[in-house]
Amino acid sequence: MDSVLLVRYGEIGLKGKNRPQFEQALVRRIRRALAAWPGVAVYRTPGRVWVEPPPGTDPEPLLESLQRVFGIVAVAPAERVDLHLEAIAAAAARALEAALAARGGAGGVGTGGAPTFKVEARRSNKRFPLTSLDLNRELGSRLLAARPELKVDVQRPQITVHVEVRHDGAYVYARSVPGPGGLPVGVTxxxxxxxxxxxxxxxxxxxxxxxxxxxxxxxxxxxxxxxxxxxxxxxxxxxxxxxxxxxxxxxxxxxxxxxxxxxxxxxxxxxxxxxxxxxxxxxxxxxxxxxxxxxxxxxxxxxxxxxxxxxxxxxxxxxxxxxxxxxxxxxxxxxxxxxxxxxxxxxxxxxxxxxxxxxxxxxxxxxxxxxxxxxxxxxxxxxxxxxxxxxxxxxxxxxxxxxx
The missing domain is CATH 3.40.50.620 (HUPs)
Incomplete structure (x- = not known):
């Protein structure tokens, strides 16, 4: 499994022409926060910062450190797969199962009934044959067929399976850990x-x-x-x-x-x-x-x-x-x-x-x-x-x- 941490920011995205320097400051702060883990790669692409730990690295300690980096709104442990529908669907199923396990199983312990879910796809790679809406429908129907006891709720789902289709692969996740938000220390x-x-x-x-x-x-x-x-x-x-x-x-x-x-x-x-x-x-x-x-x-x-x-x-x-x-x-x-x-x-x-x-x-x-x-x-x-x-x-x- 090819695992990455997808770092999302909020306010930084509104900085206009100064946005690159804020993103660079965030990358520097992330690298400093993760300095204890040699081999961790941190880089940015338009709208995202990525953290790639070496294979076999437990992501939990990294997530804990990233939760103390100002400028980060959320961090999602994601699986990167090839740009094939079957690979994306399999990763979506794994993400959904992991989210259900975290909630206490398909019975939705403490949820008052069967958990609700939706798929939220975003296609920045326009060469991929399915649009974002097509992906939502296709993956949602496959997940529901595999888990018919679940319910779809596109307004307020308890579980959201995210899919980001980019040029280098598809990134799939259903877990997001909140960060402190704000701006990277030192930029003001x-x-x-x-x-x-x-x-x-x-x-x-x-x-x-x-x-x-x-x-x-x-x-x-x-x-x-x-x-x-x-x-x-x-x-x-x-x-x-x-x-x-x-x-x-x-x-x-x-x-x-x-x-x-x-x-x-x-x-x-x-x-x-x-x-x-x-x-x-x-x-x-x-x-x-x-x-x-x-x-x-x-x-x-x-x-x-x-x-x-x-x-x-x-x-x-x-x-x-x-x-x-x-x-x-x-x-x-x-x-x-x-x-x-x-x-x-x-x-x-x-x-x-x-x-x-x-x-x-x-x-x-x-x-x-x-x-x-x-x-x-x-x-x-x-x-x-x-x-x-x-x-x-x-x-x-x-x-x-x-x-x-």
Whole structure:
């Protein structure tokens, strides 16, 4: 059996004259994701990307890796056969039987009756004698004759047997594994992403990668107020995220002196606001070094005191780069659900505090104004502390976590 993996993309197909460069970026990302399997061939043809593993390769581990490649909408394990009707019909029968077995047999366990199916053929090779509609009818009638207990439903079938007739052969499949969608990481640029040890910011980093950004993760660490375990927690979160985007840079910014000065010298109700403003200033300096053109945060409108519209305005006033907030319209339940799906939730809920949860005032300002923050910051020259924080920072390159 000649097995291939048919990679389908969505948004990339709408890129017009720039489409080839997006397809090439997707191919590069797929090759990187499958680098552990030598001999796997990855190439593209109009409208499709193909993955050909060496004969005898178990496709399941490859499918699992491809499900974490942004830009992929779905991957279908397909059988390639000669351009003969009998060969195509035999492959369609095998695909249908495999789909029935996955559902629990022809009885349709859990389906409330006999499973329904249809054939969906697409003929890009116009030299093949049967049209797409002819193939649908011919293959459908043959499958139904072999499995008379099944029913045909062309509107909402439970099983769809796909047939793609191309110049080099016919590709037949009935199984499709969903991908994350979006755009390949790297096609839209670089951005500094503020990464805490909580639930929200890792999801924001993931969503930024889905839109094609390379995230430069920036974490603010305040020893001895925050422990080494808290730092390692963020490294572990970055490892999980790197499974989706490849090795990721992580800046661990020494924030102790800045945070202590805010705590001792500034109004308590503005502590969170001022801390976030200092973080933005430091993140922009890192962005300049990393050639990043935006900041990414995990803010969700109205979730906490620093995420009211007034707080967001006052904090963002110090930024000169665009500030992207992928979670701005999501509620906590949606964010938690996404965190579970991408694999960051279990690490995020480990009980190690980061600097964002320290020294939280009893009554933080929820409607701070930029002039209030500027007046509070006027108590000292912050430049030496910011320069020292950056000087004492550490830049890591975090490799992807291993395992499922």
């Amino acid at each position: 640029g670089r951005a500094c992403a503020l990464l805490s040890g909580g639930i929200d910011s890792p999801v924001a980093v993931w969503m930024a990668m889905k839109r094609g950004l390379v995230p430069i993760c920036v974490h603010f660490h305040s020893p001895p107020f925050t422990s080494e375990r808290a730092r390692e927690k963020v490294v572990d979160l970055t490892r999980v995220l790197a499974r989706w985007g490849g090795p990721l840079p992580l800046w661990v910014v020494h924030f102790t002196e800045v945070q202590r000065a805010i705590q001792l010298e500034c109004p308590p109700e503005l502590t969170i606001t001022l801390m976030r403003r200092m973080m933005f200033r430091l993140a922009e300096r890192i962005a300049a070094r990393e050639r990043a053109l935006a900041l990414v945060t995990g803010e969700s409108l109205g979730q906490v005191a620093s995420q009211t519209l007034e707080s967001i305005r006052t904090i963002s006033a110090v930024a000169t780069l665009p500030v992207l907030r992928p979670l701005i319209g999501m509620d906590k339940a949606e964010i938690v659900e996404r965190a579970r799906a991408i694999g960051t939730y279990d690490t995020s809920v480990l009980p190690y505090e980061d600097c964002c949860t320290l020294f939280v005032p009893a009554h933080p300002a929820t409607r701070p104004r930029p002039e209030q923050a500027e007046q509070a910051e006027a108590v000292r020259d912050w430049e030496p502390l910011l320069a020292e924080a950056l000087e004492r920072s550490e830049r890591l390159v975090v490799e992807p976590a291993q395992g499922p």
